[in-house]
Amino acid sequence: MCEASAFYKNQECEETLILKDVALLKPEEDNLWFLVNIFGEQKEIHAKLLEINLLQHKIIFQKI
Amino acid sequence: MCEASAFYKNQECEETLILKDVALLKPEEDNLWFLVNIFGEQKEIHAKLLEINLLQHKIIFQKI
Numbered sequence A, B: 001m002c003e004a005s006a007f008y009k010n011q012e013c014e015e016t017l018i019l020k021d022v023a024l025l026k027p028e029e030d031n032l033w034f035l036v037n038i039f040g041e042q043k044e045i046h047a048k049l050l051e052i053n054l055l056q057h058k059i060i061f062q063k064i
Helices: none
Strands: A004-009 A015-027 A032-037 A042-053 A058-063 B004-009 B015-027 B032-037 B042-053 B058-063
Touching: A004 A042, A015 A042, A015 A058, B004 B042, B015 B042, B015 B058
Parallel strands: A004 A058, B004 B058
Antiparallel strands: A004 A015, A015 A032, A015 B042, A032 A042, A042 A058, A042 B015, B004 B015, B015 B032, B032 B042, B042 B058
């Protein structure tokens, strides 16, 4: 499957899982993001997007 | 392969290809995005991100 999982990355480069198997990612307003995974689980987070690495299946955010 | 292709979507919902097989997507500044695909081709675009649909392998931007 081709989803990616969303993580928070902190100053020490430690990653904390936000949501596995994200299928849809939508920016709502400034730094507000809507995520849905393949199981229909939804999350809305207030964070800064750092990068999306599709080869590593990772969506990396930073808490703000 | 699990990349997604980046497109511009216009008012009529027509999609125009920006870059195929995007492997890495990074926001730089406000609405400035850096994209790299699996062939090492790079693009920097000034656009609004609308959504990323990983099941459809699509990264959808809107020109600004």
